[in-house]
Amino acid sequence: MNHFTSAHTVGIPVTDQDRALEFYTKTLGFTLVVDAPLPQLGGRWIVVAAPDGGANLALTPGAGSVDTGIRLGTPDAAVAHQHLVDEQVSTSELLSWPGVPPMFSFRDLDGNTLYVVQD
Known part of the structure; x- marks a missing residue:
């Protein structure tokens, strides 16, 4: 039996929520969905979303530096x-092979690794 129908929010641990929020909104172009106090986490519940949808990202208080x-x-x-190179974001080289979409990885300000794949 399938009890789950989608993934809504993926958490990314960050050491400074304000700095992370600025990076994800200004550098990456995500939009702020929620920014609310959440003392149980030792910070705030911050959720950002890509302009065209998909799973949201929660910028949660934590140690950072994970492969997300x-x-x-x-x-x-x-x-x-x-764009990310121009913004001085740590990126891998752009990979492109015949029959495979171009892709690369980058690290946010906490060293968390994310990947970019051409649609």
Whole structure:
């Protein structure tokens, strides 16, 4: 029996929620969905979303520096890669093989690894 129908929010541990919120909204272009006090977490419940939908990202208080496994879609991986390079974000090289969508990885300000794949 299937009890689950979707994934709504994926948590990313960050050491400074304000700094992370600025990075995810200004550098990556996500929009703020929720920013509410949550003393049980030792900070706030901050949720951001990609403009075209998909699972939301929660910027949760934590140690950071994890491989999130999160794949972000983009219509043009080369343009997204150059944008992050221009913003001085730590990125891998842009990978492109015949028959495989272009892709690369990057690290946020806490060292969390995320991946970008061309849609």
